[in-house]
Amino acid sequence: MAEKPWGGRFAAQTDRRVEQFTESISFDHRLFEHDVVGSIAHARMLARVGLLTEAECEQIVHVLSEIRQEIAEGRFPFSIEKEDIHMHIESALTARLGDLGRKLHTARSRNDQVATDVKLWTRDAIDRLDGLLADLQRAFVAFADRHRDLILPGYTHLQRAQPVLAPHYALAFVEKFARDRDRLADCRRRLNVLPLGAAALAGTTLPIDRESVARELGFDSVAANSLDVSSDRDFLAETLFCLTLVAEHLSGWAEEWILWSTQEFGFLLLPDSVCTGSSIMPQKKNPDVLELIRGRTARVVGALQTVLVLIKGLPLAYNRDLQEDKLPLFDAVDTVSSCLELAAVVVSGAELNRDRISSRLDEGFLDATTLMEYLILKGVPQRTGHEVVGRLVSLCESRRCRLADLPLDDLRAACPAIDEDVSGSLGVENAVKAFRSYGSTAPDQVSEQLTAWKAKLGQGPNG
Numbered sequence: 060m061a062e063k064p065w066g067g068r069f070a071a072q073t074d075r076r077v078e079q080f081t082e083s084i085s086f087d088h089r090l091f092e093h094d095v096v097g098s099i100a101h102a103r104m105l106a107r108v109g110l111l112t113e114a115e116c117e118q119i120v121h122v123l124s125e126i127r128q129e130i131a132e133g134r135f136p137f138s139i140e141k142e143d144i145h146m147h148i149e150s151a152l153t154a155r156l157g158d159l160g161r162k163l164h165t166a167r168s169r170n171d172q173v174a175t176d177v178k179l180w181t182r183d184a185i186d187r188l189d190g191l192l193a194d195l196q197r198a199f200v201a202f203a204d205r206h207r208d209l210i211l212p213g214y215t216h217l218q219r220a221q222p223v224l225a226p227h228y229a230l231a232f233v234e235k236f237a238r239d240r241d242r243l244a245d246c247r248r249r250l251n252v253l254p255l256g257a258a259a260l261a262g263t264t265l266p267i268d269r270e271s272v273a274r275e276l277g278f279d280s281v282a283a284n285s286l287d288v289s290s291d292r293d294f295l296a297e298t299l300f301c302l303t304l305v306a307e308h309l310s311g312w313a314e315e316w317i318l319w320s321t322q323e324f325g326f327l328l329l330p331d332s333v334c335t336g337s338s339i340m341p342q343k344k345n346p347d348v349l350e351l352i353r354g355r356t357a358r359v360v361g362a363l364q365t366v367l368v369l370i371k372g373l374p375l376a377y378n379r380d381l382q383e384d385k386l387p388l389f390d391a392v393d394t395v396s397s398c399l400e401l402a403a404v405v406v407s408g409a410e411l412n413r414d415r416i417s418s419r420l421d422e423g424f425l426d427a428t429t430l431m432e433y434l435i436l437k438g439v440p441q442r443t444g445h446e447v448v449g450r451l452v453s454l455c456e457s458r459r460c461r462l463a464d465l466p467l468d469d470l471r472a473a474c475p476a477i478d479e480d481v482s483g484s485l486g487v488e489n490a491v492k493a494f495r496s497y498g499s500t501a502p503d504q505v506s507e508q509l510t511a512w513k514a515k516l517g518q519g520p521n522g
C-alpha cells in the first residue's frame with residue numbers, strides 16, 4: 060500500500076479511480092525544475108532560522124539536486140499514486156534520507172509551494188516569450204529594410220485608401236509586439252511577489268524568514284496576506300490575457316498575408332519551405348503555416364476563458380479546482396511560443412511582389428486625400444475640398460482615368476483654387492512624399508523610425 064502524506068488520519072487505501080481522477084503528475088511534472096529550486100531556497104531558510112542544521116540542509120540540497128538531474132535525464136519513475144510533482148520529489152528525498160527528508164515540508168504546504176512553482180515557471184516563460192517577441196520584431200525590421208522604397212496601397216475596410224511605405228506597414232507590427240512585450244513585463248512585475256511561507260492558508264507559528272527566500276528566488280517582495288496569496292491566480296489570468304493579445308496580433312497578420320498570397324492579391328511570395336501542397340491538386344501551394352497560426356489563436360483564447368471560469372466563484376483560500384490552472388497555462392505558452400517562432404521564419408523568408416504591387420498602384424485613387432489636403436492648404440474648407448475631390452473621382456471613373464490624368468482646365472473648373480502646382484500632389488509617389496506629420500508614412504519619418512528600431516533591437520536572425 061503506497062503511503063500517503065495524510066495516511067495518519069486515513070484507515071482505507073485510496074480508490075484507484077480516485078487516484079486516476081485526482082492526479083496531476085501527468086502534467087505538473089513540467090514544474091520539477093522550479094519545485095527543486097523552491098525547495099532548496101526553503102531548506103536554506105530553515106537552516107538560517109535554526110529549524111535545520113547546516114549539515115542537514117547541505118544533505119537535502121545535495122539530494123534535491125540529484126533528483127532534479129534524474130528527472131531532467133528521464134531516469135526518474137513517476138506514478139499516479141504520488142499524485143503530483145511535489146509529492147514525487149519529497150518522497151524520493153525521504154526514500155534517500157529517511158527522517159531528514161521528512162523535515163523539508165516544515166512551515167510549508169503544497170498550497171504555497173505550488174503557487175510559488177507556478178509563478179517561477181510563468182516568470183521564466185515570460186522571459187522566453189520576450190526573447191521570441193524580440194526575434195519576431197527583428198524579422199519585421201529586416202523585412203522593412205529589404206522593402207525600403209516600396210509603396211503599398213493602404214487599406215481601410217479592405218478598400219484601397221491611401222499609399223503607405225512598405226517599411227511603415229512592417230513597423231506597424233513591430234509596434235504591436237512592443238506593446239505585447241511591455242504588457243508581459245508589467246504582468247511579470249505584479250507576479251513577482253513570493254507566496255512561500257503563506258503555508259496552507261494562515262501562515263505558520265514557526266520562526267521563518269520569508270524575505271531571505273524572496274531574495275534567493277528573485278522575487279521583488281513577500282506577499283502580505285497568506286489567505287490571498289496561497290490561492291491567488293490573478294497572475295495567470297493576466298499572463299493568458301497578454302498571450303491572447305499576442306495571438307490576436309499574429310492572427311490578424313496571418314489573415315492579411317494569407318489574403319496577400321492569393322492569386323487575386325498576388326502581393327506576397329512565400330518560399331516553398333514554409334508552404335505545403337495538396338494531395339490531389341498538383342498546382343497547389345498553400346500557406347498552411349499562416350493558417351495554423353491564425354487557427355491556434357482559438358486555443359489561446361480558450362485558455363484564457365478556462366482560467367477565468369476556473370477562478371470564478373472560488374471561496375478563499377486554496378481549492379483543488381486550482382490544480383486545473385496548469386493545463387491552459389502550459390498549452391497557451393507552448394502554442395504562442397511555437398507560433399512566434401514560425402512567424403519569424405515566415406517573415407524572414409517572405410518577399411513582396413514588387414512588380415505586381417507597383418503596376419496596380421494607380422488603381423483606387425490613393426492620392427485623393429492628398430489632393431483634398433492640397434485644397435485645404437489653398438484655403439478651401441475641408442468639407443468643400445472633400446466634395447470637390449469626390450466629384451473629380453466620379454469624373455475620372457466615367458473617363459476611366461487617374462486624377463493625375465485630368466487636364467488642369469477640368470481641375471480648375473471643379474475648383475478655381477487649384478493651380479499648376481497641383482501636379483506635386485497627384486500620383487502615388489507624390490502623395491507619399493507629401494506626408495509630413497509625426498508618425499505618418501512620410502519617407503523621412505519612416506526612415507527615422509526604422510533607424511530607431513534597428514538601434515533598439517539590434518540585428519535580426521536574418522537581418
Ligand code: ARG
Pocket residue numbers: 083087142143169170173377379381382383
Ligand atoms: N496538485 C495540487 C495542485 O496542483 C497541489 C496542491 C494540493 N493541495 C491540496 N491541499 N490538496 O494544485
